[in-house]
Amino acid sequence: MARTDVGRLLPALLPLALLTLALVGYCLVDLVRRPRAPYLPKWAWVPLILVVTPWGAVVYLVLSRTQRATTPAPAPGRPAPAAPSSAPTSPAPAPAPAPVAARSGAVVVRTDGLTRDYGGGAGLFDIDLRVPHGCVYGLVGPNGAGKTTLLSILTGLRRADRGTVHIGASRNRIAVCPDVPGFEPWLTAFEVVDLARHYVAPDLAADAVLRTLYTVGLDEQADRRVGGFSRGMTQRLGLAAALIGDPRVLLLDEPTSALDPAGRAEILDLVAAMRGRRTVVFSSHILADVQRVADQVGVLRAGRLSYQGATGALIDEYLDPRWVLRLNSPVADVVRALRAQPWTRRAEALDGQRIRVDADTVAHGEQGIPEVLAACHARLISCEPLAADLEAAFLALTATEVRHAGSPA
Amino acid sequence: MPAAPRERMNPWRLEWLRMTRSPRGFVLALVYLFFGFTAPLLARYLTQLAKLGSSGVQIVAPPPKAVDGIVNFVSQSSQTGLLVLVVVVAGGLSYDARRGLATFYRTWAPGPFALIWPRFVAGTAVAAVAYLAGTAAAWLETRLVLGPLPAGRMLVGAGYELVFLAFAVAVVAATATVGRSTLATIGTAVVVLLVVLPLAGAVHVVVRWLPTNLVRSPAGLLTGATVTGYLPAVAVSLAATAGLLVLATVRARNREPAS
Numbered sequence: 001m002a003r004t005d006v007g008r009l010l011p012a013l014l015p016l017a018l019l020t021l022a023l024v025g026y027c028l029v030d031l032v033r034r035p036r037a038p039y040l041p042k043w044a045w046v047p048l049i050l051v052v053t054p055w056g057a058v059v060y061l062v063l064s065r066t067q068r069a070t071t072p073a074p075a076p077g078r079p080a081p082a083a084p085s086s087a088p089t090s091p092a093p094a095p096a097p098a099p100v101a102a103r104s105g106a107v108v109v110r111t112d113g114l115t116r117d118y119g120g121g122a123g124l125f126d127i128d129l130r131v132p133h134g135c136v137y138g139l140v141g142p143n144g145a146g147k148t149t150l151l152s153i154l155t156g157l158r159r160a161d162r163g164t165v166h167i168g169a170s171r172n173r174i175a176v177c178p179d180v181p182g183f184e185p186w187l188t189a190f191e192v193v194d195l196a197r198h199y200v201a202p203d204l205a206a207d208a209v210l211r212t213l214y215t216v217g218l219d220e221q222a223d224r225r226v227g228g229f230s231r232g233m234t235q236r237l238g239l240a241a242a243l244i245g246d247p248r249v250l251l252l253d254e255p256t257s258a259l260d261p262a263g264r265a266e267i268l269d270l271v272a273a274m275r276g277r278r279t280v281v282f283s284s285h286i287l288a289d290v291q292r293v294a295d296q297v298g299v300l301r302a303g304r305l306s307y308q309g310a311t312g313a314l315i316d317e318y319l320d321p322r323w324v325l326r327l328n329s330p331v332a333d334v335v336r337a338l339r340a341q342p343w344t345r346r347a348e349a350l351d352g353q354r355i356r357v358d359a360d361t362v363a364h365g366e367q368g369i370p371e372v373l374a375a376c377h378a379r380l381i382s383c384e385p386l387a388a389d390l391e392a393a394f395l396a397l398t399a400t401e402v403r404h405a406g407s408p409a
Numbered sequence: 410m411p412a413a414p415r416e417r418m419n420p421w422r423l424e425w426l427r428m429t430r431s432p433r434g435f436v437l438a439l440v441y442l443f444f445g446f447t448a449p450l451l452a453r454y455l456t457q458l459a460k461l462g463s464s465g466v467q468i469v470a471p472p473p474k475a476v477d478g479i480v481n482f483v484s485q486s487s488q489t490g491l492l493v494l495v496v497v498v499a500g501g502l503s504y505d506a507r508r509g510l511a512t513f514y515r516t517w518a519p520g521p522f523a524l525i526w527p528r529f530v531a532g533t534a535v536a537a538v539a540y541l542a543g544t545a546a547a548w549l550e551t552r553l554v555l556g557p558l559p560a561g562r563m564l565v566g567a568g569y570e571l572v573f574l575a576f577a578v579a580v581v582a583a584t585a586t587v588g589r590s591t592l593a594t595i596g597t598a599v600v601v602l603l604v605v606l607p608l609a610g611a612v613h614v615v616v617r618w619l620p621t622n623l624v625r626s627p628a629g630l631l632t633g634a635t636v637t638g639y640l641p642a643v644a645v646s647l648a649a650t651a652g653l654l655v656l657a658t659v660r661a662r663n664r665e666p667a668s
Contacts, residue, residue, distance in 0.1 A: 012453075012553035016446040040543075056440065062432045155516055158665050161468065162438025177515045182425070186430035192420040199517035207416060241513060 005317065020054045020101065038063040050250040107168075108279045109154065114163035116149055124149050124303045127163070131296065134276045138294030140394060143280040144302040147283035147346030148179065151253050154281070167249055169279075172200045175247035179254035181238030185227025189218050192226055193240050216240045217248060217266060231258035238251065249364075250274065252282035256289050268293050287372065287394055291315075298396060307397055314361065315393045321362040322386040323369060325355045328379040337372045343401040356369075356386075420523065424501070424531030433497040434535045441543025442491050444486035449478030449550035451485075452479035463494040471572040475558050479566075480553030488603065491577060492623075494539075495598045498532035498578050504583040504593040509519060511666035514585060522654075529582050536574040540565060543589040544627065558631065566627030569639050573623035577602055581655035586660035620646040 022110070027049045031037060034074060037045050038060070109131035117123040124146045129136045139147050152158040154165060155176045165176060183192050193209045201208075213219045216236040226237060235258050255271070256264040261384035264286075272293040274280050283291050288299060290311070297314055299307040307314055315321075327334065331349045338347035338357055343364035349358045357364030373380055421636065427589060452457075452473050459461045518524050544567050551558055584597040599622035606621040616622060622642040623665075630636065 012450060012550050015549065016450075019442065019446065054443075058436075062436065122472075155512070157512060157515060172514070176512055178512040179511050180509045181513065182507045182511075183513070184510075186426060187423075190415055191418050191426070194415070195420075195423060196517055198417070198419050198511070199519075206417065216423065238509075238513075 012143060020057075023054055023061075024049055027060050031060070034064070039275060044194050051392065069089075071232045104252075108133045109168070109281060110166045111154075112164045112166075114150070114165065115372070115386035116146075116153060116158065117160050119163055121302065124153070124160075128308075129298065129305065129310065131279055131281055133168070133279055135296045136271060136275050136280045136282070136294045137296045137298065138290030139281060139298050139300060140285070140287055140290050141283075143285065146209045146303040147300055148253055149299065151176075151251050151281070151283060154251055169248040171247060173248040174250070175200070175245060176253070177238040177242040177253065177255060179257055180231075181234050181241070183226045183234070183237065183241075185224055188223050188225055189229075189240075190222040191215060191235055193244050194236060196241040197244045204244070212240045212244045215243065215270065217263075231259065231265050231382060235259060236267070239270075246278075248278055250278055250280045250282075252280065254284055255282055256284065256286060264289065265312045299394060314397070315362055321359050321365045323359075323365060324350070324382075324384050324386055325342050325357065325369070325373070326353055326381040326383075328353070329356070331355050331376075334376045334378050337376050338369075342369055353381075359366030363396075414648075415581065418528040419532075425542045426434035427501055428531060431500075433500065434494065434539070436495050437490070437497050438539040440490050441486055442546050443543075444482055444489070445543035446550055446635055447549055448552055449483035450487050452477040452481040452551075453554040458501060464541050469577050473558035475551055475557055475616070476628070477549055478555045479558065479563070479631055480628040482543070482551075486625045490540065491542070491602060493600065494532075494536050494574065494577060495581055495595055495602065497535065498528070498581045499591050499594045499598065500586065502582050503530045503591040504528075506588075506590045506594070506662070507663070508666055513564040515666065520557025520658075522658045525582055525654065525657050525661065529578055532578040532581070533571075533575045537571050538576060540570060540574060560634075563627065565636055566630040568628040569582045569623045569630075569643060572643050572646045573620050576620045576650045576653075579650040579657075582657040583653040583660070588656050594654060615668055617641050618645050620649060 005366070028046070031045055031049070036042075040048075045060055049060055081291060085203060098383050102148050107130050111127050111129040114127040114129070115123070115125050122144065127146075129150070129152060133308065139150065141147055142180070153160050154167065157176075172387055190209060190213065191405070193212055194206070197204050198208055210219060210222060213222050218240060221233065226234065229237065235255065239252070239255060242252070252271070256267050259267060266288055271280055271282065275293075275295065282290075282294070294311050296309065297307070297311045298305055299314070305373075321377070325334070331352065331354070335347050335349050335355055338344050338355070343360045345358040345360055347355060350356055357365065357369060359368065370384065439477055502525065504514050515521075522565075529652070544563070548558060548563060580601055581594065581598045584601065586592045588594040588597055602621075606619055610616045610619050610621055617638065618641045620642055623639060623646060626634070626639050629639075
């Protein structure tokens with residue numbers, strides 16, 4: 001190579017060499033600073049970066065950036081969100097009658113003859129949904145019953161083959177949270193909710209975003225990238241993104257499916273607290289959750305709405321309600337008094353402290369048992385419903401349908 | 410609650426973060442820079458390198474000219490750069506591929522154009538920055554090892570190439586409304602940009618109208634082609650870009666996200 005060529009080549013190679021050196025240097029510094037290297041031990045990356053230049057450095061950079069977006073970053077010194085005092089280990093009684101707003105009867109979400117036929121019997125058929133204003137409406141049904149399809153049509157993500165949908169709220173006051181929320185993994189929790197704010201409520205201040213994150217128990221994680229979130233945290237974040245615009249109608253698809261018992265209790269309490277302020281439609285296959293918070297329930301089965309109405313009425317309609325009373329006083333007088341009631345089907349002492357009572361309806365039992373106990377001056381320790389839950393009602397309802405379908409015409 | 414001030418989010422900041430917090434923008438710039446720095450060197454020393462690799466074979470080649478540096482850069486970077494660009498922008502434009510993500514974007518945004526437009530602009534901007542950085546590197550290297558180049562024609566050629574890159578991003582935007590996954594979007598866009606359009610270029614009558622004609626314009630303008638000779642391709646590219654964005658918007662509005 002001639003001397004002049006070398007003289008030209010050196011300055012020509014300089015930028016390339018500087019670029020490569022900067023790349024290798026950056027990678028080595030990054031390797032030293034990070035606690036763990038991607039896919040390989042840290043020592044194995046050093047020869048790769050140095051020898052296979054520049055491709056080793058490029059591969060390291062791409063892999064480490066991808067990993068940074070998906071690995072949970074611990075937040076030192078920050079406590080986990082406080083667990084609630086009780087977990088929903090057993091279904092609570094059906095909620096009390098809805099507040100005034102829910103009882104007013106104004107229907108906020110209404111569908112008429114809604115049909116989406118996927119073929120082969122799958123889809124939704126002639127759904128006439130009526131969701132009163134301010135209520136928490138639980139949509140239950142087995143897998144493939146059409147819950148997600150119905151919610152997708154309500155949100156406008158899917159189209160119906162026929163039928164109409166009417167939602168009594170403007171577009172930006174309807175919020176949705178899917179069963180598996182998805183976000184850009186390189187955004188922080190704050191940025192996700194703030195992006196939702198930009199679209200649905202651009203005038204809100206940054207504090208509103210933090211308050212919403214606080215509401216769902218993610219305020220301590222506000223600056224963490226969501227790629228490292230667990231599924232439960234992602235579900236909470238989805239709820240926060242849905243709540244930021246203070247929606248009038250909130251559509252939640254399986255909002256507790258990925259949460260642990262404590263997380264479920266928190267979210268269910270949150271949903272229950274919305275009653276009267278906004279209308280919530282939420283689907284779930286966890287019937288205890290629906291019973292815990294929903295004052296109205298719709299039962300979907302094979303794409304058809306089998307039942308729609310008050311949760312308590314469903315339980316009342318399909319069950320022989322039973323209770324076990326535990327007393328701190330003699331039980332014989334109470335058993336006699338219970339047997340004398342016209343609504344009592346059966347009353348018997350299980351032992352010296354416990355009585356089993358079968359009533360003709362839930363309402364009669366709920367009203368009558370306290371009256372009898374008061375009249376007998378009995379000292380009550382506990383009164384537990386037996387099998388008076390939505391799951392039993394759901395099974396009874398679907399069993400009835402199967403019997404009807406199987407009976408000869 | 411943490412009191413540190415945070416930058417407020419909007420669709421443009423979202424795209425900025427997409428390019429800076431993931432390796433997308435970096436990789437694209439790296440590809441063009443790599444070819445920008447190496448292609449002129451290769452043009453200058455190709456004969457010597459060939460001699461090193463052959464034993465006893467005499468290689469006779471004309472001495473390299475300054476224009477060969479840019480010709481080499483264009484030929485080496487055009488396909489690889491385009492491929493990486495498709496992959497980079499497809500990730501953002503195929504937001505419908507993930508139902509969880511699509512549910513939020515579709516219910517937040519006032520319409521599909523509000524989602525497509527920032528992604529298109531950001532993709533085009535990143536492509537432009539990466540391409541211009543690569544071209545600047547190629548120009549610098551060429552000047553150092555081969556000699557000076559006409560700056561005016563270089564700039565016009567780069568401008569034409571940018572029009573093609575915008576068209577390529579619009580193709581990805583449209584194909585994202587056809588495929589159900591990011592991979593399908595990439596595959597369809599690659600077939601259109603690297604197979605269908607180059608094959609159509611074999612038809613002599615239409616070649617000067619095809620957007621792909623602009624890919625070689627930076628080299629062509631240095632080797633005798635006229636500036637006006639590429640104007641039909643520029644016009645078609647701009648019209649097609651607008652048409653593809655309209656098509657993407659209409660298709661995104663009419664289709665349902667992946668289940």
